[in-house]
Amino acid sequence: MQTETNKGVTTARIVETRKLGPALRFVLALIVAIIVLLPVIWILSISFKPVEEWKADPPTLLPRRPILDNYKILFRIGNPVGTVREMVSSAEPVNRAFLNSLIIAPISTVASVLIGFCAAYAVSRYQVGGNFMPFFTLTTRMFPPAAFAVPLLFYYSWILRNYLKIDLYDTHLGLILMYTGFTVAFSLWMMKGFIDAVPRHVEEAAILDGASPWRVLFTITLPLVKGGLFATTLFVFILNWTEFLLALEFTSREAITVPVQISRYATAVGEFYGPKAALGIIASIPVVIAGYLIQRHLVTGFTFGMVRE
Amino acid sequence: MASVKVEQLRKAFRNVEAVKGIGFAVEDGEFFCLLGPPGAGKTTILRIIAGLEKPDQGEVYLGGERVNDVPPMERDVAMIFEEPALYPHMTAYDNLAHPLRLRKLSKTEIDRKVREVAEVLHITHLLERRPDAFSGGERRRVAIGRALVRRPRVLLLDQPLTDLDAWLRQEMTGELKRLQRETGQTMIYATHDFEEAVTMADRIMVINEGTVEQLGTPDEIYDRPRSAFVASFVGSPSMNLIPCQAEFQDGGLVLSCAAFRLPLTKRVGADLTSRELLLGIRPEHVNIVEGAGEEGIAATVDIVQPLGDEQIVDLSLKDGTVIKIIVPLEIELAPADELMVDFDQDRLSLFDARSEKRIEW
Numbered sequence: 001m002q003t004e005t006n007k008g009v010t011t012a013r014i015v016e017t018r019k020l021g022p023a024l025r026f027v028l029a030l031i032v033a034i035i036v037l038l039p040v041i042w043i044l045s046i047s048f049k050p051v052e053e054w055k056a057d058p059p060t061l062l063p064r065r066p067i068l069d070n071y072k073i074l075f076r077i078g079n080p081v082g083t084v085r086e087m088v089s090s091a092e093p094v095n096r097a098f099l100n101s102l103i104i105a106p107i108s109t110v111a112s113v114l115i116g117f118c119a120a121y122a123v124s125r126y127q128v129g130g131n132f133m134p135f136f137t138l139t140t141r142m143f144p145p146a147a148f149a150v151p152l153l154f155y156y157s158w159i160l161r162n163y164l165k166i167d168l169y170d171t172h173l174g175l176i177l178m179y180t181g182f183t184v185a186f187s188l189w190m191m192k193g194f195i196d197a198v199p200r201h202v203e204e205a206a207i208l209d210g211a212s213p214w215r216v217l218f219t220i221t222l223p224l225v226k227g228g229l230f231a232t233t234l235f236v237f238i239l240n241w242t243e244f245l246l247a248l249e250f251t252s253r254e255a256i257t258v259p260v261q262i263s264r265y266a267t268a269v270g271e272f273y274g275p276k277a278a279l280g281i282i283a284s285i286p287v288v289i290a291g292y293l294i295q296r297h298l299v300t301g302f303t304f305g306m307v308r309e
Numbered sequence: 310m311a312s313v314k315v316e317q318l319r320k321a322f323r324n325v326e327a328v329k330g331i332g333f334a335v336e337d338g339e340f341f342c343l344l345g346p347p348g349a350g351k352t353t354i355l356r357i358i359a360g361l362e363k364p365d366q367g368e369v370y371l372g373g374e375r376v377n378d379v380p381p382m383e384r385d386v387a388m389i390f391e392e393p394a395l396y397p398h399m400t401a402y403d404n405l406a407h408p409l410r411l412r413k414l415s416k417t418e419i420d421r422k423v424r425e426v427a428e429v430l431h432i433t434h435l436l437e438r439r440p441d442a443f444s445g446g447e448r449r450r451v452a453i454g455r456a457l458v459r460r461p462r463v464l465l466l467d468q469p470l471t472d473l474d475a476w477l478r479q480e481m482t483g484e485l486k487r488l489q490r491e492t493g494q495t496m497i498y499a500t501h502d503f504e505e506a507v508t509m510a511d512r513i514m515v516i517n518e519g520t521v522e523q524l525g526t527p528d529e530i531y532d533r534p535r536s537a538f539v540a541s542f543v544g545s546p547s548m549n550l551i552p553c554q555a556e557f558q559d560g561g562l563v564l565s566c567a568a569f570r571l572p573l574t575k576r577v578g579a580d581l582t583s584r585e586l587l588l589g590i591r592p593e594h595v596n597i598v599e600g601a602g603e604e605g606i607a608a609t610v611d612i613v614q615p616l617g618d619e620q621i622v623d624l625s626l627k628d629g630t631v632i633k634i635i636v637p638l639e640i641e642l643a644p645a646d647e648l649m650v651d652f653d654q655d656r657l658s659l660f661d662a663r664s665e666k667r668i669e670w
Contacts, residue, residue, distance in 0.1 A: 201394035204361055209408035209455070210382045223398045 046277035047071070054273040070274035074282070092253075094279060097261035102286070103172055104257060105240040108179035112240075113233050115180070116187020121217070123188070124195040125203075134192065137185040145182070149249045152178070156250060170251045178246055183236045190235065194228025195221065230297040238287055258283045310495050311372030311462035312337045313358060318367035320353050327353040329519040332367070335463075335497060340489050342510035343499040346542065350519040351499035352391075355465045358497065359388045371462055387456035388465040391472075393448040395440040401427075401451045402436040408459040426458045429488065446477045453485070457492065466498045470505065482508050503543045507531070515539050533658070537665040540589045540658060546621055549595075549632040551588045552662060555581035564588055568626035569606040574654050579670045581659070586668070589658035592621065595634040598649040605649030608632075610642050624650065 041061070046054060048066040074094040119137075122128040129136075157169045168174030198221055206216045222229070244259040251260060262279050265272035313335040320328040328350040335341040343351045356362040358369055360381030369376050376384055387408075395404050402423060409419045427433045430450045440448055449469060456464055466485075470478045486509045489496050500506055506513050507527040515522040515530060515538075522542075523535040534540035540548040553566035555577075562581060564571040566588065598605040608624035611631065618638050625631050634650065636642075659668045 199392065199394060201390040201392055202396060204359075204381075205388070205390065205394045205452075205455070206396070206407070207361070207381050208359055208384075208386060208388050209459075210385075210411040211407075212382060215411075220396060 043277045043280050046273055047281050049274060051274060070278035071282075073275045074278055092256075092261070092264070094258075094261055094282075096254075097256050097258050098282070100172065100251075100255050101241060101258040101283075104175045104179065104255070105237060105286075107172075108176045108183070108240050109233060109237040111176065111180040112183040112187045112236050113191075113229065116184050116232070116236075117191045117229065119184070119188045120191035120195050121221070124192050125200075134188065137188055140182060140185050145245050149245060152246075153249055168250075170254045172255055174250055175247060175255060175257070178250065179240045179243060182246075183239050186239070187232055187236055190232040191225070191228060194225040194232075198224045227297050230294045234290060234294050237290055241283075241287060310337050310460075310493060312370075313341075313463050313495065313497065314368075314370040314373075315354070315358065316368045316370075318354065318357060318369075319365045320350075320357060320362065321365055327519055328357070328364075330367075331516065331519070331521055333514055333521070333524060335495060337372075338493040338495055340486070340509055340511045341495075341497045342506040342513045343497065343516060344501070344503060344506045344513050344543070345499075345516040345522075346501055348518075349501075349516045351501075351516065352467050354516075355388060355467050355497065355499055358463065359386050359465055360384050361388075385459075385462045386465060387459070387461035387463075388467065389449075389452050389456050389469045391468045393440075393445075393452040393469075395448060395451055395455070397440055400437055400439055401432060401443075401454075404440070404451055405436075405454050405458050408455065412459065422458055426454045429457075430454045430484075445473055446481070449473070449481065453488075457488065457494070460492070460494070462495065464494050464496045466496060468500050469498075470500075471502075478505070485509060503545065515542065517542070532656070533667070534589070535667045537587055537589070537660045540660070544591060546592050546633040546635075548589045548591050548658070550660070551590075551630060551632070553586050553588045555586060557582065566630075567628040568630055571606070571652065575670075577670045579668050581668065581670065585662035587660040587662050587665070589660060590632075590652050591656060592633045592635040594653040594656040595632065596651050596653065597634075597636060597640060598651045605651050608648055608650055610644050610646040610648065612644065613642050624648075 045060075045062055047070050048068070049060075049063040050065055050067050050069065053060060053063055053065070076093045119128075123134045153169075156174060160166045160168055168177070202224070203216050203220055206220045207213070211219065242259055243257070244263070247257045247260045248263065251257065256264075258279065262276055262283070265276045265279070314333075316332045318328050318331045319326070331350070331354060333341075343354060345351050353362060357364050357367075358371075360376070360379065364377070371384060371386070395401075396407065399407070405423045405426060406419050409422060414422070423436070424433065427436055430453060432447065432450045432454060435443060435447055435451065440451065443451065452469070470481050473481065482505055485496075485498075488494070489509070498506070498509060510527060512525065513527055513530050514524045517538050523530055523539045525533075530539060530543055534543060534548065537550055541550060551566050551568075553564045553571075556563050556565050558572070562573045562577050564573060564586070571588075606626065608626050611623040611625050613623075614621040615638060616635075619635050620638050620640075620642070622634050622636060622642055623631055624634060642648075659670055660666060661668055
């Protein structure tokens with residue numbers, strides 16, 4: 001009798017969950033989506049709002065009178081009036097910052113991933129540096145960048161400039177070197193994980209087939225870690241694209257990047273939300289494009305079936 | 310095709326010596342088997358021949374030419390690993406064509422060779438597909454095909470069949486043997502499975518802990534194991550080893566064990582009396598003595614394991630020593646049955662208990 005009842009209860013519960021399942025899941029997904037997307041919708045909305053709506057009370061989710069002025073202000077198109085004009089005069093047009101970011105972030109990303117991949121291959125396949133070196137690279141991430149921002153600034157703007165006659169302050173190269181250095185540990189460790197997952201025997205089989213080490217690297221290993229390579233690139237690119245502290249510290253005018261530019265839209269008169277939001281939207285476009293292009297490569301499907309079952 | 314010779318091979322990993330001075334010669338077109346338990350050094354020897362590992366000491370010759378300093382891609386040696394190690398991002402066709410493309414053969418020639426090998430291995434229907442869709446057996450076939458397609462001077466096989474189902478393993482051993490006979494390919498096959506070795510090999514080298522225990526034909530190794538290790542490692546169930554001593558009695562030699570005394574019927578050349586011995590007898594060379602009053606060794610049946618038309622029977626002797634015997638299924642036995650057994654003295658092996666080496670007698 002007992003078991004009979006238990007069985008009945010279980011069946012009922014299963015049916016219940018099954019019925020509830022999709023609805024519940026939809027509601028949960030919706031809540032998560034709202035939490036995740038709200039800031040995005042909010043910033044998108046603000047970027048189209050006129051100045052009086054930025055801090056309207058009660059706040060409006062959608063602009064009552066959508067305008068493109070915030071975007072125009074960024075690029076100094078047209079003639080803004082009133083307070084807006086006053087605020088705008090304090091910030092450079094966004095073109096230069098955008099161009100700087102488009103130079104600095106991709107170059108340092110490619111450099112970081114390239115160096116990281118080579119290092120990871122050496123560490124994974126030839127145990128270069130033993131157990132210590134790969135771990136040691138992580139020390140660059142073990143204290144906050146603020147801790148070495150000041151000493152580095154001293155180094156860049158004093159020692160290098162005065163004694164070696166190299167001026168890296170407020171230059172593309174200065175930021176590229178720093179970004180490469182700070183992200184290379186991530187590149188190394190991410191790529192090491194992906195390379196470790198390629199069975200050695202696969203490479204050895206290729207060597208015995210008659211392929212040179214370089215050929216093995218390009219025709220066997222690289223295609224197999226392609227997904228990982230793209231994932232690492234995207235990850236490092238986002239880090240470099242959004243980096244703020246070092247960019248703020250090491251640039252003043254010539255080499256400022258988008259995150260620094262965003263911070264410039266604030267004056268004594270007040271926060272400059274509209275253009276800030278507009279620049280935020282523009283700044284996320286390259287990342288979205290990069291993510292979209294890379295997306296289909298992120299599937300690491302090829303590793304399936306290589307391992308012994 | 311080429312012969313292979315290694316001399317005085319030594320290799321250590323960190324502080325562990327994997328290979329301790331091994332030497333052997335494989336003839337051109339021979340199917341040579343390295344047989345030993347896991348960790349015996351089989352894989353290391355194959356990897357050294359392939360050039361994937363550098364020996365600490367010793368010489369490797371392929372076709373009479375010393376190849377110690379020839380890099381692996383130029384040795385023209387193929388190796389099949391324990392895992393099939395196919396290129397997962399290439400179709401089976403591209404996997405097979407890979408070594409040929411590296412040799413810059415023409416497209417038509419590559420196509421002809423790939424299809425020829427695929428035909429032989431029954432994988433033609435797989436050619437356009439990627440390895441992740443293959444079964445274990447199919448992957449292995451493709452791996453073998455990739456090794457054979459370029460007719461390497463030597464084909465090394467490192468336990469290629471270990472994780473396959475029994476029936477598939479049997480099929481593959483048969484096929485490998487057939488392939489070897491048809492192509493005359495020199496093959497060195499490492500395994501820990503004696504049955505695999507026996508069914509395929511022309512000669513077997515038994516190794517243990519990096520040293521050679523015995524080198525000979527399968528029959529030699531089975532019938533005349535050179536050491537107690539070979540005796541116990543080879544065969545299933547393995548040879549019974551019973552400690553004993555030799556004594557003179559009534560002008561003949563008698564082997565005296567804890568449970569029984571066995572008068573030797575043959576004349577003995579070697580001096581047996583001065584040392585501790587191990588008596589070795591294979592399970593199938595123990596006979597049950599029929600009829601009362603016959604001479605024999607008293608034993609009690611412990612466990613009976615039927616095995617098709619035979620049965621493996623565990624017998625415990627008077628002192629508790631357990632021996633295994635194989636007898637036809639027709640003999641009806643049940644646990645606790647009392648019976649008498651007799652050893653086939655022509656098939657008896659004797660080992661020195663201390664050195665564990667075979668004593669010829």
